[in-house]
Amino acid sequence: xxxxxxxxxxxxxxxxxxxxxxxxxxxxxxxxxxxxxxxxxxxxxxxxxxxxxxxxxxxxxxxxxxxxxxxxxxxxxxxxxxxxxxxxxxxxxxxxxxxxxxxxxxxxxxxxxxxxxxxxxxxxxxxxxxxxxxxxxxxxxxxxxxxxxxxxxxxxxxxxxxxxxxxxxxxxxxxxxxxxxxxxxxxxxxxxxxxxxxxxxxxxxxxxxxxxxxxxxxxxxxxxxxxxxxxxxxxxxxxxxxxxxxxxxxxxxxxxxxxxxxxxxxxxxxxxxxxxxxxxxxxxxxxxxxxxxxxxxxxxxxxxxxxxxxxxxxxxxxxxxxxxxxxxxxxxxxxxxxxxxxxxxxxxxxxxxxxxxxxxxxxxxxxxxxxxxxxxxxxxxxxxxxxxxxxxxxxxxxxxxxxxxxxxxxxxxxxxxxxxxx
Numbered sequence: 001x002x003x004x005x006x007x008x009x010x011x012x013x014x015x016x017x018x019x020x021x022x023x024x025x026x027x028x029x030x031x032x033x034x035x036x037x038x039x040x041x042x043x044x045x046x047x048x049x050x051x052x053x054x055x056x057x058x059x060x061x062x063x064x065x066x067x068x069x070x071x072x073x074x075x076x077x078x079x080x081x082x083x084x085x086x087x088x089x090x091x092x093x094x095x096x097x098x099x100x101x102x103x104x105x106x107x108x109x110x111x112x113x114x115x116x117x118x119x120x121x122x123x124x125x126x127x128x129x130x131x132x133x134x135x136x137x138x139x140x141x142x143x144x145x146x147x148x149x150x151x152x153x154x155x156x157x158x159x160x161x162x163x164x165x166x167x168x169x170x171x172x173x174x175x176x177x178x179x180x181x182x183x184x185x186x187x188x189x190x191x192x193x194x195x196x197x198x199x200x201x202x203x204x205x206x207x208x209x210x211x212x213x214x215x216x217x218x219x220x221x222x223x224x225x226x227x228x229x230x231x232x233x234x235x236x237x238x239x240x241x242x243x244x245x246x247x248x249x250x251x252x253x254x255x256x257x258x259x260x261x262x263x264x265x266x267x268x269x270x271x272x273x274x275x276x277x278x279x280x281x282x283x284x285x286x287x288x289x290x291x292x293x294x295x296x297x298x299x300x301x302x303x304x305x306x307x308x309x310x311x312x313x314x315x316x317x318x319x320x321x322x323x324x325x326x327x328x329x330x331x332x333x334x335x336x337x338x339x340x341x342x343x344x345x346x347x348x349x350x351x352x353x354x355x356x357x358x359x360x361x362x363x364x365x366x367x368x369x370x371x372x373x374x375x376x377x378x379x380x381x382x383x384x385x386x387x388x389x390x391x392x393x394x395x396x397x398x399x400x401x402x403x404x405x406x407x408x409x410x411x412x413x414x415x416x417x418x419x420x421x422x
Contacts, residue, residue, distance in 0.1 A: 002090065006074065007073070015100075026044045026068050026070035027044045032072075035074075036048060075100050104145075119142045132402075138238060142206070153195060160189065165232070165234065165240050165243065166210075166231070168209055169208045171183065172205055226253070228280075235299065244335060262329075272304065290319055300314045323344070323348070332357070337367070341367060361408070362410065387406065
């Protein structure tokens with residue numbers, strides 16, 4: 001029988017009396033240098049683990065020469081630990097596990113937050129794609145087992161490079177259970193700036209999603225006139241990335257050819273990011289944001305208040321419903337049709353003012369085909385853009401490109417007026 005014993009950073013003191021006895025009776029004590037130093041006077045033989053994979057394979061032969069083997073590990077051996085490798089090499093009947101508190105348990109207890117619903121991610125020698133996915137989903141609690149590459153600063157840089165419209169507090173928990181334990185909270189911006197600070201090698205990171213706060217007057221004054229970063233907008237709690245991204249939004253705004261004192265429809269407005277940008281650029285224009293979901297309407301209203309714009313009228317409706325009742329628009333942005341693309345375009349055609357422009361954002365080839373067929377049938381001019389954009393993404397000390405979803409932009413305008421590309 002091989003007994004696998006989890007141990008804390010305070011060494012022998014972390015073990016219960018029964019578990020301590022198990023360790024003391026071992027004829028062969030196996031562990032890292034740090035683990036073995038906790039038992040300097042142990043009477044049995046000792047073996048230092050240097051390479052997990054190779055040493056575990058060799059253990060098959062070694063165990064025949066020792067009647068009582070104990071392997072020391074940190075925390076819980078079956079929680080991202082050595083236990084998984086042992087179970088691959090030995091029969092279940094040959095192993096017994098004696099877990100200690102895991103670093104994740106200790107970390108959440110220090111932060112004083114329940115962790116039964118947390119997402120746990122290991123960054124030990126792995127890509128952080130799972131973390132990227134969890135951040136884009138806006139998970140409330142995320143705990144990360146770090147390594148020298150995927151360290152606290154790298155995690156903060158990764159979060160910032162994603163430009164997600166949510167915010168997190170980042171807790172760094174070092175040497176949990178030891179006398180020099182440290183637990184500190186950082187904003188992502190501050191943590192990413194600590195490039196010369198060396199955290200203890202034994203650390204975990206906990207991200208806790210923050211409640212949305214209003215923008216201060218100083219933040220508003222510092223915003224660019226054009227192209228507001230996505231993270232400034234409030235978004236859907238369970239799908240924070242479901243919005244028109246800044247890079248695409250800037251192209252849309254340019255293609256609309258906006259002018260002062262216009263009527264603009266934003267159909268399928270979602271969070272209202274396009275409407276907000278138009279409202280800020282053209283304070284003398286009137287924007288009608290049409291959105292079918294109550295959650296979307298709530299976000300549009302909150303974002304309007306957040307950015308202190310008062311020229312947006314939000315309308316909860318499934319387009320084309322209620323479009324006939326609105327003032328004739330000079331510009332229309334169609335970001336979502338809910339399966340009613342033809343019906344919406346028919347009404348837009350009737351209502352669009354002279355020299356007006358319609359911009360349609362399409363994510364599928366099928367809807368592009370429907371749009372082009374409608375355009376040709378109704379004898380309109382059009383221009384087509386296929387937008388494929390990739391942005392840089394921090395991965396440890398390296399940088400890779402992360403693509404946005406490809407988008408087709410169709411610009412529709414009357415045949416009696418040639419409109420140059422904006």
